[in-house]
Amino acid sequence: MSRAGRWLRAGLPQLAVLILALIANGLIAPNFFTLTVQDGRLFGGLVDVVNRGAPTALLGLGMALVIATRGIDLSVGAVMAIAGAVAAVAVNDGLAWPLALALALGAGLACGLWNGVLIAVLGIQPIVATLILMVAGRGVAQLITAGRIVTFDEPHLLWLGGGSVLGLPVAAVVALTALAVFLVATRRTALGLFIEAVGVNPRASRLAGIDTRGVLLCVYAASGLLAATAGVIAAADIRAADANNAGLWLELDAILAVVIGGGLLYGGRFSLSLALIGALALQTIKTGILRAGFPPEFNLIVMAAVVAGVLCLQSPAFAELVRRMRLRRSGAGS
Amino acid sequence: MIASRNLPLLATLLVFVVGYALCVAQFPTMLSPRVLGDLLTDNAVLGVLAVGMAFVVISGGIDLSVGAVMGLTTVFVAVAVTRLGLHPLVAFALALMLGAAFGALVGAVIHYLQAPAFIVTLTAMFMARGLSFLLTTQAVPIDHPLYAKLMSLSLQLPGGGGLGIVALIMLLTFLAGGILLHATRFGAEVFAIGGDRRAAALMGAPVARATVLTYALSSFMAALAGVVMSLYTRAGYPLTGVGVELDAIAAVVIGGALLSGGVGTMFGALLGVLIQGLILSYINFDGTLSSWWTKIVIGALLFAFIGLQKALLTLPSLRSQTP
Numbered sequence: 001m002s003r004a005g006r007w008l009r010a011g012l013p014q015l016a017v018l019i020l021a022l023i024a025n026g027l028i029a030p031n032f033f034t035l036t037v038q039d040g041r042l043f044g045g046l047v048d049v050v051n052r053g054a055p056t057a058l059l060g061l062g063m064a065l066v067i068a069t070r071g072i073d074l075s076v077g078a079v080m081a082i083a084g085a086v087a088a089v090a091v092n093d094g095l096a097w098p099l100a101l102a103l104a105l106g107a108g109l110a111c112g113l114w115n116g117v118l119i120a121v122l123g124i125q126p127i128v129a130t131l132i133l134m135v136a137g138r139g140v141a142q143l144i145t146a147g148r149i150v151t152f153d154e155p156h157l158l159w160l161g162g163g164s165v166l167g168l169p170v171a172a173v174v175a176l177t178a179l180a181v182f183l184v185a186t187r188r189t190a191l192g193l194f195i196e197a198v199g200v201n202p203r204a205s206r207l208a209g210i211d212t213r214g215v216l217l218c219v220y221a222a223s224g225l226l227a228a229t230a231g232v233i234a235a236a237d238i239r240a241a242d243a244n245n246a247g248l249w250l251e252l253d254a255i256l257a258v259v260i261g262g263g264l265l266y267g268g269r270f271s272l273s274l275a276l277i278g279a280l281a282l283q284t285i286k287t288g289i290l291r292a293g294f295p296p297e298f299n300l301i302v303m304a305a306v307v308a309g310v311l312c313l314q315s316p317a318f319a320e321l322v323r324r325m326r327l328r329r330s331g332a333g334s
Numbered sequence: 335m336i337a338s339r340n341l342p343l344l345a346t347l348l349v350f351v352v353g354y355a356l357c358v359a360q361f362p363t364m365l366s367p368r369v370l371g372d373l374l375t376d377n378a379v380l381g382v383l384a385v386g387m388a389f390v391v392i393s394g395g396i397d398l399s400v401g402a403v404m405g406l407t408t409v410f411v412a413v414a415v416t417r418l419g420l421h422p423l424v425a426f427a428l429a430l431m432l433g434a435a436f437g438a439l440v441g442a443v444i445h446y447l448q449a450p451a452f453i454v455t456l457t458a459m460f461m462a463r464g465l466s467f468l469l470t471t472q473a474v475p476i477d478h479p480l481y482a483k484l485m486s487l488s489l490q491l492p493g494g495g496g497l498g499i500v501a502l503i504m505l506l507t508f509l510a511g512g513i514l515l516h517a518t519r520f521g522a523e524v525f526a527i528g529g530d531r532r533a534a535a536l537m538g539a540p541v542a543r544a545t546v547l548t549y550a551l552s553s554f555m556a557a558l559a560g561v562v563m564s565l566y567t568r569a570g571y572p573l574t575g576v577g578v579e580l581d582a583i584a585a586v587v588i589g590g591a592l593l594s595g596g597v598g599t600m601f602g603a604l605l606g607v608l609i610q611g612l613i614l615s616y617i618n619f620d621g622t623l624s625s626w627w628t629k630i631v632i633g634a635l636l637f638a639f640i641g642l643q644k645a646l647l648t649l650p651s652l653r654s655q656t657p
Binding site: 072122123124125127128129131132133134135136137138139140142143147243252255259295298299300301303304307308311312315316317318 | 449583629630640
């Protein structure tokens with residue numbers, strides 16, 4: 001089977017979920033699929049989904065890599081808050097925007113490396129290690145903004161949140177670029193194989209000569225960097241850094257995106273493009289709930305139901321049940 | 335010679351005593367019984383949650399749903415009392431039973447589907463939070479004579495302060511939790527499962543029953559915390575307890591429990607709660623520090639205790655490797 005064919009087959013459930021959610025949206029709001037061009041950029045329901053879903057998609061890319069190594073990164077929401085705070089405070093202090101952006105991304109990278117050192121070098125469980133930054137990170141972000149909501153109006157930074165490239169929202173373009181970069185880095189080199197090997201069996205892969213520590217460090221650093229990117233975009237979107245609410249609960253959305261994207265929580269397998277589709281499907285479902293006139297709180301129940309369904313399908317116990325039913329059927333037939 | 339497994343607990347005790355001494359050195363009034371009583375009252379909700387969380391963490395699991403279950407309970411009680419006209423005591427009993435049943439369901443899913451506790455309880459958190467929003471999106475005040483009566487009950491302390499019903503509930507919960515964890519067969523099973531699930535099963539421990547009961551207990555405690563919160567605030571609000579599950583986990587870990595399971599004490603969890611309360615009261619007394627310092631200090635303490643435990647776990651094995 002060709003590469004594309006294999007991908008299509010693996011991603012069929014995810015694509016089906018996304019398409020079903022899109023169709024549901026179309027039924028709820030008939031003008032959902034209409035695209036209009038205004039001032040050189042596209043407007044419409046689809047563009048809205050892509051734009052709103054971009055931060056989750058960025059986090060989902062990092063989370064897919066982390067989960068593939070049998071880890072988890074709970075700190076991404078807090079890292080988003082830190083990056084947004086750094087960018088906002090830096091431009092307000094009169095730094096040039098490239099420098100402010102570099103500082104924000106550097107802060108995210110540093111957060112990711114901190115997680116990576118705790119996990120790879122000190123050997124602390126990922127959920128515990130990243131919990132530290134999740135708890136302390138928002139405090140650090142508030143330390144940077146001095147507890148205030150810092151507004152900024154630097155045009156280049158704002159462009160990241162509201163601008164457009166070739167008619168597409170910048171946020172979506174950044175997410176797609178990140179996907180392309182990470183696809184090349186993991187699938188055109190052996191890095192992806194190493195990541196999966198570490199997820200399947202860290203001990204065996206170390207004995208086989210893989211630099212397990214290096215792989216883990218890279219993965220968490222990437223997650224921090226992507227979270228910082230999402231943080232800057234989210235801050236630019238609301239033209240302010242809100243240390244309390246930026247990226248709040250988005251770590252959960254990112255995990256959900258990976259779970260919907262078919263990433264096994266038991267590690268060892270990942271698909272970046274499917275994680276992206278998972279993030280888009282999640283955003284489409286959320287948009288649909290809002291458009292249907294349900295209160296946004298309804299999101300939580302629907303998301304819980306979706307995850308519960310995916311969990312059942314993924315669980316070893318369910319696989320065992322299916323195997324037994326097949327055995328019984330073939331046994332009855334013979 | 336102190337056994338190395340008791341070292342984290344001793345370190346926690348030391349942090350609390352030294353921390354309190356430093357606070358008193360700066361603000362001598364912090365030693366008064368009134369402040370001590372407030373320390374217990376203001377952290378009663380977190381304390382009750384930490385009792386349930388201690389069981390879950392020691393069994394090697396994690397429960398992210400407790401904050402949401404607590405919020406759902408406050409809303410449930412408020413709606414039952416104000417709209418359905420139930421007596422508060424009936425509403426409390428119903429809420430506690432529903433909480434335990436919810437937790438039992440969560441535990442059953444974790445055990446029988448062999449799903450990661452983290453994701454299952456996350457789903458449960460969404461579910462409970464969503465349900466409380468469906469009941470109401472606004473704060474529902476509770477105006478029942480029983481509330482005023484219950485809150486006026488207090489045990490007078492020598493020197494002016496008093497222990498209110500809320501603080502008493504927390505202390506009793508810790509006492510009951512301590513006995514259940516350290517002196518019963520169920521407690522021993524929780525430790526065994528947390529130490530090594532497979533080995534526990536092979537030795538004949540009822541792993542399924544203990545897992546279900548552990549999560550049922552945790553949710554029951556979360557519902558009890560919701561009842562306490564409802565007494566404390568006299569209202570039901572669906573956003574009650576957002577993020578409090580992390581505080582509860584932090585309290586248990588600072589109290590010397592190992593998040594990989596099998597190690598921990600109830601007394602340590604109480605100390606973990608009190609240390610967090612101490613940081614908050616210090617910030618209140620100081621008046622110039624912002625409350626976000628709490629998060630940073632708690633994060634630093636978490637790091638210190640996790641590092642300490644890691645060192646204690648790895649040092650003996652290093653020593654045995656070198657001849």
